[in-house]
Amino acid sequence: MSTSMTPRSSVPQQTRPDxxxxxxxxxxxxxxxxxxxxxxxxxxxxxxxxxxxxxxxxLLWTLVPLIWMLxxxxxxxxxxxxxxxxxxxxxxxxxxRNLFTGSNNLGPYIWHSVLAAGISALLAVCLGAxxxxxxxxxxxxxxxxxxxxxxxxRMAPIAAVVVPxxxxxxxxxxxxxxxxxxxxxxxxxxxxxxxxxxxxxxxxPASLEESALVAxxxxxxxxxxxxxxxxxxxxxxxxxxxxVFAWNDYAFAVVFSGPNSQTLPIAASQLxxxxxxxxxxxxxxxxxxxxxxxxxxxxVRRWLVTGLTLGAVTGE
Amino acid sequence: xxHVADSSPALSRSAPxxxxxxxxxxxxxxxxxxxxxxxxxxxxxILPFLALIAMSFSRVRLLGGVRLELVALTNWxxxxxxxxxxxxxxxxxxxxxxxxxxxxxxxxxxxxxxxxVLRGRNVLLSLLLLPMxxxxxxxxxxxxxxxxxxxxxxxxVLRSLGYTGDILGSPATAFAAVVLMDVWEWTPLIALxxxxxxxSVPQSVREAAAVDxxxxxxxxxxxxxxxxxxxxxxxxxIRSMDAIRYFDIIWVTTNGGPADATKIVPIRLYETAxxxxxxxxxxxxxLAMLAFSIFIARTxxxxxxxxxxxx
Numbered sequence: 001m002s003t004s005m006t007p008r009s010s011v012p013q014q015t016r017p018d019x020x021x022x023x024x025x026x027x028x029x030x031x032x033x034x035x036x037x038x039x040x041x042x043x044x045x046x047x048x049x050x051x052x053x054x055x056x057x058x059l060l061w062t063l064v065p066l067i068w069m070l071x072x073x074x075x076x077x078x079x080x081x082x083x084x085x086x087x088x089x090x091x092x093x094x095x096x097r098n099l100f101t102g103s104n105n106l107g108p109y110i111w112h113s114v115l116a117a118g119i120s121a122l123l124a125v126c127l128g129a130x131x132x133x134x135x136x137x138x139x140x141x142x143x144x145x146x147x148x149x150x151x152x153x154r155m156a157p158i159a160a161v162v163v164p165x166x167x168x169x170x171x172x173x174x175x176x177x178x179x180x181x182x183x184x185x186x187x188x189x190x191x192x193x194x195x196x197x198x199x200x201x202x203x204x205p206a207s208l209e210e211s212a213l214v215a216x217x218x219x220x221x222x223x224x225x226x227x228x229x230x231x232x233x234x235x236x237x238x239x240x241x242x243x244v245f246a247w248n249d250y251a252f253a254v255v256f257s258g259p260n261s262q263t264l265p266i267a268a269s270q271l272x273x274x275x276x277x278x279x280x281x282x283x284x285x286x287x288x289x290x291x292x293x294x295x296x297x298x299x300v301r302r303w304l305v306t307g308l309t310l311g312a313v314t315g316e
Numbered sequence: 317x318x319h320v321a322d323s324s325p326a327l328s329r330s331a332p333x334x335x336x337x338x339x340x341x342x343x344x345x346x347x348x349x350x351x352x353x354x355x356x357x358x359x360x361x362i363l364p365f366l367a368l369i370a371m372s373f374s375r376v377r378l379l380g381g382v383r384l385e386l387v388a389l390t391n392w393x394x395x396x397x398x399x400x401x402x403x404x405x406x407x408x409x410x411x412x413x414x415x416x417x418x419x420x421x422x423x424x425x426x427x428x429x430x431x432x433v434l435r436g437r438n439v440l441l442s443l444l445l446l447p448m449x450x451x452x453x454x455x456x457x458x459x460x461x462x463x464x465x466x467x468x469x470x471x472x473v474l475r476s477l478g479y480t481g482d483i484l485g486s487p488a489t490a491f492a493a494v495v496l497m498d499v500w501e502w503t504p505l506i507a508l509x510x511x512x513x514x515x516s517v518p519q520s521v522r523e524a525a526a527v528d529x530x531x532x533x534x535x536x537x538x539x540x541x542x543x544x545x546x547x548x549x550x551x552x553x554i555r556s557m558d559a560i561r562y563f564d565i566i567w568v569t570t571n572g573g574p575a576d577a578t579k580i581v582p583i584r585l586y587e588t589a590x591x592x593x594x595x596x597x598x599x600x601x602x603l604a605m606l607a608f609s610i611f612i613a614r615t616x617x618x619x620x621x622x623x624x625x626x627x
Contacts, residue, residue, distance in 0.1 A: 047532070051429045055440065058426050062444050065500065068469055069458050081467040131353030138346035148617055150354075153361040155557045155613045159582040160602030163589050164367035171382050187360045194353055219345045248451035250564045255590060265453040269568055272457070279461050286454040297449035298442055305512040308505060312550045312620060 066290075072283040080280045095284035106285070109267040115178050116253075116263060117246035120185035124242045125235055128193025133223060135194060136201035147195070151310070154191035158251045161187055166255055176258030184256050185246040192245070192310070193238050199311020200234030201227065237303040240296045247293055264289045368606070371599035378593060391600040400576070401584070401601070408580040411491075412559050415498045419555060422499065423506025424548070428536075430507065431514045441511070445504045452501065452564035459497045460484065460569050484570055487577030494566050494578050498559070506551050513547030514540070553616040560609050581605060 072080050074091040099106045135147060165184060166175075174180030204227055212222035228235075250265040257266060268285045271278055300307070372391055374384035395401060426444065430437055447455070462470045463483040471483060483489045517540060525535045541548075563582035566572065572579035572587065581601065589598035 048432075051432050054425065054429045055433065058422075058429070058444060059440070061500070062447060062504070064469070065458055065462060066446060066450075068462065069454075072461070083467055083472075085469050085472055127353035127356060131350045131357075134346040134348075134350035138344075138350070140347070144621075148613070150357065151617070152610055152613050153357060155561070155609050156361070157582060157602070157605040157609055158561050159563065159585040159589075160368065160606045161364060163585070163595060163598050163602050164364035164371060166589070167367055167371065167376065167382055167595065168363060170378070183360065186356065187364075190353060190357050190360065194357070223349075244449055248449075248453075250451065250453040250567070251586075265451050265564075268451075268453055268457060272568070277457075277460075279467075282457055283461065286458055289454050290450045293449040293451070294446050297445070301442060301445065304445075305509055309509055309550050309554055312554075 069283045069286050069290075072279065073287045075280060077280060080283070095280040098281055099284055099288075104267070104270070106264075106267060106288070109262055109264050110288070112178065112181075112257070112261050113247060113263040113265075116181040116185065116261070117243050117249075119178070120182045120189055120246045121239050121242035123182065124186060124189035124193040125197075125239045127190060128197045128238060129228065129231075129235060131194045132197025132199075133201045133227065135198040137206065147198075150191045150194050154188055154195070158188075162252060162255050165252075169256060175256055176260050178261050180256050181253065181261055181263070184252040185242075185249060189242040189245060193242055195310045196238050196241070196307055197231070197234055199306060200231045200238075202311070204230050233300075233303055234306075237300045237307045240300045241307050244293045244297060247289075365606075368599050368602055371596050372603050374596050376593075376595035376599075378595075387596065391597045394597060395600045395604065403576070404579055404581050404584045407578070408560075408582075411495060411578075411580050412556070414495045415502070416552065416555055416559050418495070418499045419503045419506050420548070420552060422503045423551070424510050426503065426507040427510035427514060428540075430511055441508070445508060447501045448504045450501060452562060453568050455497055455501050456565040456568035459493065459565070463493055485574055487575055490570050490574055491577050494569055497565050497569070498562075501565075502555060502558070506555060509547060509551040509554075510544065513544035516547075517543040549619060553612070553619070556612055557609060557616070560605070560612070 071087070071089075073095050074093070075086065075089050076092050076094060079086040079089045135143070135150075140146075162184075165187070169175050169180050169184075174183065208226055208230070209219070209222045212226045213219065217225065247263075248265065249263075250269065253261075253263045253266050254269070257263060262270075264285065268282060268289060271282045271285065297304070370384060373386060373388060375387050375390075377383040377385065430441060430444075433440060462468045465471050465482040465485070468483075474480075474483070481489060483493050521539055521543075522535060525539055530538075561582075563580065563586065566578050566580065566583055567586065570578045572583045582605070585598050585601045585605065588594050588601065
């Protein structure tokens, strides 16, 4: 399948021949074999141009800022702030080199980001898998209310969560520490992971556990050895999305972190000073922050729809 | 999902008493699985929520340890009588409608185009998705770079089209710029979700319409849109709730300015709390935001429920 919809029985069989017809890469809406050229075919030649043009515009709009950031990160000081855009220039690694030498060395920031985002995502996946499984299988009364409470903690405005958390963290000494950041990130990653993993577990037929129980497993063994391996893609997707959310966070980090825990987005914003911005270094940091998450995101693209709609669309 | 396993004899070894009444309200295996996550989540959400309520009725002192001094309704009265605050809500709503509206329109448009592409669709989609994974702070700072009046690429393009003003320096254009930055980042999400919806529309129905000579817009209006309405709803509501949450882009580009033009509620809350350290008042604003987002989330879940999309 070309998209992330999981193949389910509810998807009508008619899509199958269509896949085959589409496979030959001819015609916009190809007629099924045997039916003469559809009336759409005539108008499609014109509309094909329109489609191509629109997509080209969308690509341009999407990619130009990213390409510009990448290019600028290899420019020297004069080219970065040149009044006429420089497309051809002598590339230099100075911006990246300056990031790792000198007073504000980026190393610790990267380390803090990796630690805080990584641990938070890992914890979210572990606890989320357990709780998600429980949520998917439980028959308890008030299950809907429980599910709503979980998701509402994820939907809560960041700014409204940060304020009381700041007070609590200050009280128990979690300001400017990696555990503090991990906990802060869990406020949005944990509900997300629970909800998402429960969507993935709901896809696994309960009869599989039944067979495992008949075969003599305890429920925990059935979960560990039969069900969990079947949701490997769910675990990876959840981990990656949690990682991206935490890695990209600025709102929590700017409030809770200090010299011992500042993350990459903070490093980027600190380049903005009263005396101006070193755009060369900034575009270099931008590249360092953005590229790994893009690669991670694309790696789980097949399951992105499930992930980003919290399973609501897959269930269709 | 039916709890078949409960009635099977094999289970009686691990849970002998549960075989007859699967619905009895006691902590079973599922409950034990949920416990660690839910306890942590409760600690991370209920405690701050209670703190938020307490703070909204207090003046918060931070010097020499945290102290709350009860001030009754002072913060709330201030909240309701603050004219600037009402302007911020208005701005928030405009910002919200513009970003989500543009994202929906463009996202659905891109998805419809992508759906007609046969070769290279996956590569195209991957490229179009990239902004979603960019940190909003970087998006904002990059936006500042691109719109800088002396060396920004987009400012240069606009200059050659005849516009010479400072984009982030005047209210209307600054507002438009922060809206477009958000649109740049999140339109791909809508396109991705819509494309998934389109892929589930049976091809035979579309062909039947085509054979009957239905014009493209009619196929779109009467066949495609009804078929993907549910998916669009999910996309709309997911995006709505995230649009209320985020503020990073504005915080690093305009900081609410110029002349408060981009000061939406989250920005005001942030500066109230962490620039003026008026945490009590910030808590009142936060509670109002929370109520607003829960209202939207409720609507979301109810709509999905009536359409049978939740499990």
